[in-house]
Amino acid sequence: MPTRVSAKHHPHDDAPDTAEAFRQLASLPAGPRRDTLREQIVEAWLPMAGRLAGRFRNRGESNDDLRQVAALGLLKAVDRYDPERGNAFESYAVPTITGEIKRHFRDHMWTLHVPRRVQDLRNRVRRAGQELSQTVSGREPTVAEIAEQAQLSEEDARAGLEALDSFSALSLDAELPGSGDGYSLGDALGTTDPALDTVVDRAAVAPRLAALPERERAILYMRFFADMTQSRIAEELGISQMHVSRLISRCCGRVRDQVMRDAAARP
Structure with missing residues (x-):
């Protein structure tokens, strides 16, 4: 025969009288009978747990999730409560449930880590x-x-x-306050500079470029830094375009070979 859980006046109006049920629960060994009694106690106290969860509404968490967290706190309180201590379950359950909800907010609801x-x-x-x-x-x-x-x-x-x-x-897609033109936080973030990938190569090539004859350095500068065509370089220097092409190819090959030898010679 299932144990009756009766109603009784408490400081919390929805707090049931489960003192006798808890005494029985403490004396029962693990098994179906104890599980059934435990479920009856939890079910009797769920309304109060839901009311405690309602105190934390409108704080960024759904009511259903708050009720689930409160129910988890109630289960912990039921399993840890010792009726032999002489204190009413209500005085133990309320801070346990409230503490579980506060811990949920502290550990799971903050996007940024805040002490x-x-x-x-x-x-x-x-x-x-x-x-x-x-x-x-x-x-x-x-x-x-x-x-x-x-x-x-x-x-x-x-x-x-x-x-x-x-x-x-x-x-990051939210419009920044006061921008008025759809400018978002993402638009203000920087990106990786693709030139960073060539920093080491530039540093390795620089001394070898500096050692080239002046005319060859000028040709490489006009072609790769001033972005001039070979025909315009030829016109500028008074030589043929074919000659410019051969000089560029020869200079690049020489610099490449010297840089690779330098790299192989490093310990």
């Missing part, structure tokens, strides 16, 4: 701001007012205010 102390400052500053918004009209409360309301120093109040924006990250 626990700063998270606590954020919560105090947020509450102070909400309280002041009911008394201060037409403007945002000042840092000094928030610090006084939260009983914090102005430095700690500023740290809490800065953490208000750290709970979630801004999308």
Whole structure:
């Protein structure tokens, strides 16, 4: 016959009377009967766990997820509660469930890693701001007012205010405030400079280019740095285009061979 879980007046109106059920649970060995009784106790306390979860609504987490976290805290409380200590289960379950929900926010809801102390400052500053918004009209409360309301120093109040924006990250595709032209944060980020891949090669080639005869250096400069065509270089120097082509090919081959020998000679 299943154990009856009765209702009784508690400081929490939805807290059931499960004292006798817990005494039985503590005396039962592991098995189907104990599992059934445990499920009955959990089911009886679920409404209160759901109400505790409701205290944390509108903070970026869905109500269903909050209820699941609260139910997990309730299961932990049921499994860890010792009726022999003489304390009512309610006095143990409420802080356990609340602590589980707070831990969920701390460990899983922050996009950026923020120290626990700063998270606590954020919560105090947020509450102070909400309280002041009911008394201060037409403007945002000042840092000094928030610090006084939260009983914090102005430095700690500023740290809490800065953490208000750290709970979630801004999308890189989001338009920057005040831009007005669709300019996003992603547009402001730099990219890898493709020239970085050639830094080592440039450093290796530089001394060999400097050792070339002046005319050959001039031809390479005009071709690869000034982006001049071979025909224009030939016209500039008064030689044939074929001659320019041979000089470029010969200089590049010579420099390449010298650089490779230098690399092979390094220890």
